[in-house]
Amino acid sequence: xxxxxxxxxxxxxxxxxxxxxxxxxxxxxxxxxxxxxxxxxxxxxxxxxxxxxxxxxxxxxxxxxxxxxxxxxxxxxxxxxxxxxxxxxxxxxxxxxxxxxxxxxxxxxxxxxxxxxxxxxxxxxxxxxxxxxxxxxxxxxxxxxxxxxxxxxxxxxxxxxxxxxxxxxxxxxxxx
Amino acid sequence: xxxxxxxxxxxxxxxxxxxxxxxxxxxxxxxxxxxxxxxxxxxxxxxxxxxxxxxxxxxxxxxxxxxxxxxxxxxxxxxxxxxxxxxxxxxxxxxxxxxxxxxxxxxxxxxxxxxxxxxxxxxxxxxxxxxxxxxxxxxxxxxxxxxxxxxxxxxxxxxxxxxxxxxxxxxxxxxxxxxxxxxxxxxxxxxxxxxxxxxxxxxxxxxxxxxxxxxxxxxxxxxxxxxxxxxxxxxxxxxxxxxxxxxxxxxxxxxxxxxxxxxxxxxxxxxxxxxxxxxxxxxxxxxxxxxxxxxxxxxxxxxxxxxxxxxxxxxxxxxxxxxxxxxxxxxxxxxxxxxxxxxxxxxxxxxxxxxxxxxxxxxxxxxxxxxxxxxxxxxxxxxxxxxxxxxxxxxxxxxxxxxxxxxxxxxxxxxxxxxxxxxxxxxxxxxxxxxxxxxxxxxxxxxxxxxxxxxxxxxxxxxxxxxxxxxxxxxxxxxxxxxxxxxxxxxxxxxxxxxx
Numbered sequence: 004x005x006x007x008x009x010x011x012x013x014x015x016x017x018x019x020x021x022x023x024x025x026x027x028x029x030x031x032x033x034x035x036x037x038x039x040x041x042x043x044x045x046x047x048x049x050x051x052x053x054x055x056x057x058x059x060x061x062x063x064x065x066x067x068x069x070x071x072x073x074x075x076x077x078x079x080x081x082x083x084x085x086x087x088x089x090x091x092x093x094x095x096x097x098x099x100x101x102x103x104x105x106x107x108x109x110x111x112x113x114x115x116x117x118x119x120x121x122x123x124x125x126x127x128x129x130x131x132x133x134x135x136x137x138x139x140x141x142x143x144x145x146x147x148x149x150x151x152x153x154x155x156x157x158x159x160x161x162x163x164x165x166x167x168x169x170x171x172x173x174x175x176x177x178x179x
Numbered sequence: 180x181x182x183x184x185x186x187x188x189x190x191x192x193x194x195x196x197x198x199x200x201x202x203x204x205x206x207x208x209x210x211x212x213x214x215x216x217x218x219x220x221x222x223x224x225x226x227x228x229x230x231x232x233x234x235x236x237x238x239x240x241x242x243x244x245x246x247x248x249x250x251x252x253x254x255x256x257x258x259x260x261x262x263x264x265x266x267x268x269x270x271x272x273x274x275x276x277x278x279x280x281x282x283x284x285x286x287x288x289x290x291x292x293x294x295x296x297x298x299x300x301x302x303x304x305x306x307x308x309x310x311x312x313x314x315x316x317x318x319x320x321x322x323x324x325x326x327x328x329x330x331x332x333x334x335x336x337x338x339x340x341x342x343x344x345x346x347x348x349x350x351x352x353x354x355x356x357x358x359x360x361x362x363x364x365x366x367x368x369x370x371x372x373x374x375x376x377x378x379x380x381x382x383x384x385x386x387x388x389x390x391x392x393x394x395x396x397x398x399x400x401x402x403x404x405x406x407x408x409x410x411x412x413x414x415x416x417x418x419x420x421x422x423x424x425x426x427x428x429x430x431x432x433x434x435x436x437x438x439x440x441x442x443x444x445x446x447x448x449x450x451x452x453x454x455x456x457x458x459x460x461x462x463x464x465x466x467x468x469x470x471x472x473x474x475x476x477x478x479x480x481x482x483x484x485x486x487x488x489x490x491x492x493x494x495x496x497x498x499x500x501x502x503x504x505x506x507x508x509x510x511x512x513x514x515x516x517x518x519x520x521x522x523x524x525x526x527x528x529x530x531x532x533x534x535x536x537x538x539x540x541x542x543x544x545x546x547x548x549x550x551x552x553x554x555x556x557x558x559x560x561x562x563x564x565x566x567x568x569x570x571x572x573x574x575x576x577x578x579x580x581x582x583x584x585x586x587x588x589x590x591x592x593x594x595x596x597x598x599x600x601x602x603x604x605x606x607x608x609x610x611x612x613x614x615x616x617x618x619x620x621x622x623x624x625x626x627x628x629x630x631x632x633x634x635x636x637x638x639x640x641x642x643x644x645x646x647x648x649x650x651x652x653x654x655x656x657x658x659x660x661x662x663x664x665x666x667x668x669x670x671x672x673x674x675x676x677x678x679x
Contacts, residue, residue: 102671112633113641114626118671121622146491147622147643 026095026106033157036132037087045080096155101177103143103170105153115153120177121145125170127163139163143170194254194265198297201316204289205246208315213238255314257328262302264312276311280304282491284329285460286322293457298322302329342448342519343505345439353485353507354432355425356477436506443519450504466491468620468644469653470504470520472513472613479610482510488520491620491645502648517615521601524615528596528603534657536635537593538586543631545582549575585609595655602642602670604655614653620644624667627654638663642670 052070055061069076086109095106103122105115124144133139133156140156141163158166248268256263261277287299297316304311317325345353406412439452448462467490474484486505505516514526552575588608596603597618604614625641632638640663642653658666 110630112628114667115623116625116667116671117623121671145622145643146645148645148647149625149641149643150623153623 026097026104029091029094029155029157030136030138030159031091032136033138034088034091036130036136036138036157037091038084039132040130041084041087045083049080094155094157098166098169105143105155115150117143117145117150117153118177119170119174121147122170122174125167125174127160127167129160133157141166194256195321197250197253197314198295198316198318198321199250200292200295200297201250202246204292204299204315205249206243209242209246213242257325262312262325262328274312276302276304278329281311281329282466283461283463284326285458286326287458288453292316300325339449340443341440342443343441343508343516345436345506347433349507350433350436351429352481352483353436354429356475356481356483356507357428357432432506439506441504448520462488462490464520467520467617468646469614469616470517471651472517472615474510474611476610478507479510483507484510484513484611486513486516487651489644489646489648489651521615521617523599524601525598528598530594530596530603530605532594533590533655534635534637534659535590536632536637537657538590539635540631540657541586541589542582546579549578549582552578593656597669604642604653606656614642616642616644616653618670621670624670626663626667632657636660640666640670 052061056066056071068074090107090109093107093109093112097104097106101119103117103119105117107113107115122143123146126142126144127139128142129139137160138157139160140154141158142152142154143150144152249266252266252268252271254265258275260279261275264272264274264276266272266274282303284303285301287301288297289299292298295316297318300314300317300322302312302314314322314325406416436452438457439450442449442451444461446464448464450460450462452458467488469489471487471489472484473487478484485503485507487502488504489502504520505513508516517524518526552571585608589606592608592611593606595605600618602614602616602618602621604616606612621642621644623643625643627639627641628637635657636659637657638660640655640658642655644653647653655663655666
């Protein structure tokens, strides 16, 4: 039960010294997908609330004061949409020799290193909006808890397929 | 594998149903699970009784359909190389759990189950985040058959050695040092809100005789009026309330840990517990991913800690309580238990310190915690008596001083070490926590950096393993960036190491 820390580290090229430089960005079009899907989400929520008020399910005074008249609560949907759009700057990924790095977050940044040998499942999926723009989400599953499902959204579809196959194959080789 | 493998490899024993008592348990389980949504739904849907009643009836019909159909459709069969399960009415599902994949089985018997003579049996496999299969109710003989079939797990008569047995003293101390005030206060508040909601004028005709609820409402109102008349009574009632909760948590702990013991059984550890509900879980040592030693504030002052384990195959929704390995131990003895879990672990490791920004973060976080107290005290969001301002300010000042004083010891007690295939992490002095992780079980490493940390060029190194509970987080806080990136490289293996 050891990981041979003394053994020389694998050559990972320039990535190890300056990871920021070689991170690949998501397709800029992913912002349109995010904008569209969050807008639809809020339209559904708002319509639901209006219907609920009309048929009398919610009739308490505080709903009237805080939700159905101008109030700070109205800032939540635009803030929610804006935060998603701003998060674009934080996203990036990098496939190295022995692991996949996924970087995300704007305020709190995180870089996830998933050893290729630990990958249990790789998949691609596209929502309706993504398909219209030729984008695909890549999802990587490990047996871990927090990285049980790590997603990289907004990849051009061909790039996603190449990555999926590469991850699957390299993971398979390394796990043997 | 004690099953005689007559004929072909498969289908040896035929299909079996669960015990019909399963219907009762499922109904009870669903009722328990729906209690909170029902209460919330009751508040949200309508104040009129009709809506609430419809809501309950519809939910009851849907859930009854669910558990009756699952009883009718669930069948299992023991095959030579595993267990085969069939379930589902509309969507049929057939599963085969290979014996080789089963990491542990556990049995659980509630007081009611003991009366009926049934037992619940759960099978966990490596890689899953939940139980692989749960047999809600099995007759004792059927459960024993599965146990024997799964193999030597739990039925080999090897030499047993009790590693830990919860004494009465441990149980009392464990309860006395558990803080459950928050939960109890929230419950009290909810009940009070509920009682207040059913005002007599809303549900009763004028002049009708008082019902239980209207009587209770009036009583609560009177009681509150009487208490709020004097600050001394307010303080007294808070003290009585807190003492009541304290006593309750001691009683709960005495009952909960009754008969709790850890038994060493060859390469396995058995965890046995329960007075009303009895359960016995088999933990294979090589499935343990990480161990956590944690001393809460009060326990730390008294020199006690609690040990929890993270095993492969558990995780996600499983309750944190069911992971507790040792409910209460003195801090000096904690390492004995660590050695019992992992005999090759070394205690004299070379601890590395973290970045000095840790101290500043400790102070910032502490002051942030004080903020609500300050707001309540000075902006008067909650109307307070002028007399309360002085004690509140004193408490805030005292806490601020404590935060200031504990920053340096907390920093000194925080560090990490990498030695012989184990990662050691310790943090904090006030409520210290120590993690021990088998590096071969690390699934991924995450580097996290907040805005403030970016300014100081430091990062948290978060370790991900299989089976962590939602509230468990293994992290080395505030490492300089270069060191954090080096750790990430060292901890993410290039090939898949084999856990011996």
